[in-house]
Amino acid sequence: MNPVGYGAGSLPNDLNRSQPPILKPPNQQHQQGLPSASPQQPPLLQQQQQQQNLQQPRQGSGGPNAGIIAELSTSTPQTGTHKSKRMYPAGINAYSEPTPGYDITPNGGFQSAGVPGILSPQSTSAVKPMQPVTQGSQYFVPVENQQPTFNQPVPTYQQGFHPPQPNVNQLTNQMGTMNVTGGGFGSQGTTPMTTVALMGSAPKIIDLDAPPPAIALPTTAAITQSPYANCDPTYKRCTFNAIPATSQLLTKSRLPFGLVITPYRSVKEGDEPVPVVSDSIIARCRRCRTYINPFVKFVEGGQRWKCNMCYTLNEVPSSFDYDSQTQQPVDRWQRKELNHAVVEYIAPTEYMVRPPQPLVYMFIIDVSYPAIRCGMVATAATTILESLDRIPNDEGRTKIGIITVDSSIHFYNLNTPSGEPQMLVVSDLEEPYLPQPQDLLCNLSECRGTLETLLDRMKNMFKDTQNVGNALGPALNSAYKLISPIGGKILCLQASLPNLEAGALKNREDTKLLGTSKESTLLQSASSFYKSFAVECSKSQVCVDMFLFGSQYSDVATLSCLPRFTGGSTFFYPAFTAAKSEDGLKFANELAEFLSHRIGLEAVMRVRASKGLRMAAFYGNFFVRSTDLLSLPNVPRDQSYSIEISYDENLTIPIVCFQTALLHTSSSGERRIRVLTLALPVTTSLSELYMSADQVAIATLLSCKAVERGMNSKLDDARDALTNKCVDILGVYKTHMTASSSGATPNLQICDNLKLLPLLTLGMLKHVSFRGGSQIPSDLRSYAMHLMSTLPSQCLIPLIHPRFYSLHDMPEHCGTIGPAGIEMPQPMNLSSERLSRSGLFMLEDGQNIFLWIGRDAVPQLCMDLFGVPNYESIRGGKTTLPKVETDFNQRVNLIIEKAREMRRTVYYPQLYVVKEEGDAALRLWFLSHLIEDRAEPIMSYYQYLGYLKDRVKH
Template identity: 55%
Template structure:
């Protein structure tokens, strides 16, 4: 208890033991408040006491009448902290205050403890990594007792929504700098909800309680004060009034238990937003399709496949309220618009040949209601490929078409979906083929990863973002597509890029992959007109963001649409020392659903603080660290050189290990060991995978389009998909356990994972290697004929043709198991991707064999080190450095 002689009578100053913040208690009324009391406080306290004594604390029994709440304070009878009978509800206010001062928690949350694990050092030299451990959860978050209102297991964010590189936050920036582990959040606000998962709770009563000062949304980490009439913000510590209807159920028109409200029990919730959260009424979903109909696109079958897929997916495009709008522009040397009058099945084609100053030929009937014009849309998509069957030129005015599409959709916003197999080469935004194999693998290669065109596409992206338009790019493999330039539009408009090198619809595998991915993207719910902001405890600031969006202000990210399963990173800086036991990070995404409802998705993560390096090291999340470093490496490669990006990865891992050695191990001299905390033992392995990834790898044989596309994956894939993309999965199929490939309560059982080294291969074996983007079936040169018959339905190994294949489903146990494992692998990755299956023969096509071997991260490949050599290099650099 503190002493303050300047307080009014009956008031005493106390100090909160967890935050060291002063608060004040009236000994007469037991009222608690955080502001310094005045003489008026005494009068208000007495009025409250008289009111509380006069009103019974009824909330759920016998239909007792409830008085209308006052405009000034929230009456106590509208709270139901614990339910129970009427005698329990008529408890004295002193007990009630005690209940609220204890955050409404009667038992400790299982993860609330002051006991945090310390770092357990592991020597990596001579230690073979276990790839099955890459599926382990990140280090547990151990919050101090009474940190949260709720005992719910969902009170803290699941790492698939939000995760931190450190699950214990250092108390000073100097300590962060000393440990060398970057502090950042990895965000996936709209990750897919898998079968069996609970949906995100939706709060539809429009009672949204926010801090007056920092605008934080009420969450499980706030504190209730003054008998529950006020709550203290966990971000800025300001005391706020509880909304009048916070404890009222509008559905039953009865008082409700506030501690059962979703926002006090769940870290991820969605509020239905009232009208004050809207700049304009919710806009309808808009889909504008820009389809390249040049000779290349027609001949490859892209146009026919795209048109058929859109036609078959129209019934699954979000359109529950019948407001969805659609338009289609065909592009070659001119722009071909289609007039689609309602209730007519005959579209009219309008051609615009002016590419320098495009115009919309008719103001109406180009962007049309999907339901009203369905007959005309069906007819157009059915005949689109035949309309341009005689296209003979290589020209594509896609840049001009994009300008026209933005003009057409800007009143509403929405999504522009570009399908092109030809480099835009005429009109606005024309690009040149700048591929130069002579500079691949040199210091000049990074110039091919930077956009060309004088900023046309980046400026267009800014215009799109301003008009709430996002762009998805579906790029098909002509000799050169300039992915590096065209992906600017998705990058700054929160869209996505999909790349199909060498696409030919005559191969059923190519057609099925495109159809699957396009239909998933079209049928997925999207969030429209979104902005995202990350708030944090006072003294904690988001310093830099990474991902596909446009930074509208220092901390506001503009996202015209928010696609499913796209990841973002936010780096963190401490502006002042932390003297609180835990910090809170809250992400809010204000958006319009594709069903016409304005909502706010709120994701809250709380992490403890510590100045103990051992606790901080033990809390490090190696997967989150790798996700951040992948984003930073891509940005470095585009702004500087690929070599600089690789050096930055090397320097960062050396710094982390060097500081760990200096801080956590005895002796500072040279050592034959390479020590690190056990929870970081896979960090070198994953970063070696990043160095060997197509997006970063040192090589003179990687086309710039493939490298640029790999970099888009490195910066957008959620962590659950990024990790196998960096360290692929290897299964042995010819001698897998008998239960592998069979169904259990948890789904199909997969074989155990093997280390990614050729040493695990047998000459008679069949292996599966996958990274989420492609699947390789490797068959040894001495495979027995029966294995070939059972899996591929061919008489001998010599009859197998390497390359893309569709596995036959045969009536034998081996075929059923292999097909089941391939399908399980395809379904287990988040995102719309459907990996091709490639058959690789040990003595077959050298290029295909080399591609598959490049995924064996632990082996030496081209100019890359083996895992053993990589660890030795790290150890030598650490021994030669100076760390303190």
């Protein structure tokens, strides 16, 4: 008997000018920190060491340099993870017989670079036999004496389609890798460049989580040897980590040049908080206004410092080396701004035009018949009531107000002597007025009891309404009058289309336009009111956030203008009904998290660069106040901004610096300046430029540019631009970096750090934002475009390339709690060849989680996971995974929990159980995420590579 068991693993005064001190850092500091670029240490070794440093956890902290995706710890109890192994009778361990076309052969397949795939044995790519899966794996179906299925068609659910197989004759004569010699980022000697053949092997998706190419700066670049001296990529990253010296070199490379900035990144458990300089000593360049940072130089015995942007000499502040609180000298080299690339200053009064504003929440809640019927109002009132303690209110200054709207505007006096809320109704929608000058916006602490009474009653206050009017525009004007003297947030919760007076909209969804060249007209705003209103809000530091509940058409394209120009966020809940507990849970979780986040208020952001570079284009949710100043009434957590950079003149300096300054008011009422500094070397070598390219940052910038073009021009233009950029990059690499610079080539080649760019491009083309066809409603496409242009890279990449896991045969430690939190399975390639009729698979993209269950799943798996006797008894669709007292159920529940928590956003992914023979629409939705397969009208990954190869050849 070969038993199968469940895993039991656990988871200052001025310097004395007469006797200037020696300010050189200690020698031992030079022995660690930034990698050397000297000939004794080749740059390739530097890159390897930096990658190891990024991956190596530090004690007690993830740190700002902890990598792209932080492993989150959890407090979930280890229930059921220490049981003794469950023993099954003989025969149960072989849950089903292998089914041709679905099961992956364990002993006959090959894997390339650690990723299983079907490869030709004659391929020159490095391959090795796959190790047999141990009997301890859960629900693994053993296959005996089965030969590798090299020539079998890739399994698919689309009838008649067979993805192209690798051409063995071509691959036999094609080198899998080659070395191209280039300079080592300014060092002597050469650095080998690894060239990867794209066709003929499955993409190595595990590298999506790898850190960007190492930044090869000399040890003398920073004045201290702090490991935090350069900016962490989760805060700011460039599309390449070596800047071309000339605009001609940039044009020749065809690589996009830009920054991806997430200045208000959330700090989760295990992350190092942003250091705060609390002594109000802010040293800035008197010429370019750059903040002092680790890459400046001290001269004249430390009495002056040279700006690393414009090289102007500046006086060191008199108190820079003195602590006014302790009345003692301090060590300059320990100052936070000289050791950390990300730092925050407490701003003095000269950075304020008025006292810091309090946090203000003004709710506009739709109470028309559609909103009551779908249960939105009751769910919202309950969630706000339960979240009052989570709203930031450190100093008791937070203010709150509520407006409900249908065909009239209802204000609420929350400061009555009796403690009972008072409703004030305004029916004049042409010129709405405030029914009383005060008490409509009240201090949260002072009106807490009255507010709780109102929210409790609101759940049933409009339950018998038949009113279908929605005067959102007049309600927005009224809310603006209330809070514009202070500034704050307007949160709109809308379940019906505004249909009265200013801002009235009509259902303009035209299925005849979907999939045509005129579809982009549906993605543009239908009314100038909302953009004009948003601009006025931006001037008064008012942010608008939209929560849209679309039982029918919601016109997301128009209403999302409000968050786009005021620094807000858009949430969309299509076909929402609170009767489904999963819908209510998702909305309640997201609204509660959104209200509890500490955000930045009344902010402006400016990005400075070394002389010769300028910010050319901006993408994200903000209003451009001047050529390089972004106005952000709110700075939400984990919202990303992309900036395209161009040249004013060629660079003659060895190091380029980019500095982002975010002046804002914190939720606790302090005026602060968050500064992010990134230093990168300058190169004149095309090979070095390609070696330093960051495929994740490139994909993030390209997605923002494609959204802009798709909204303002045509979706076809956006799709063509994505593919053309990929063709350009591959073509330049073929021409200048490989031996076959002209004519046909047997394979596509690219450097190792860009090998996943074609896959990411295909993922964008297959995403709802840009996918062709006439089946995607304009609301869904508009919302997807909003996500594409605002999500940070850590969340955008899973959105366009979801994570795909096999759960029925995962190792025993997966789903248990380990040192780094909940252990996740190894992600797989997004191809239907990974599916099996007897298996259980999970796919998640940060917005939704799918559990695929094969039709031949054995009864024991169904019982252990779902608590039902067989496959037929499983209920598909949107659901919540039941809690069953089995080890396997607990492990899968923990994996789902980790998938919901590991992204740095407030989004709460819903769970869908997809049965292989279940609902056809749900099944096709799941399969559309398998981007390596063909999905009409877009090619499979192998076909797309073939198309790119033909384009590059010509």
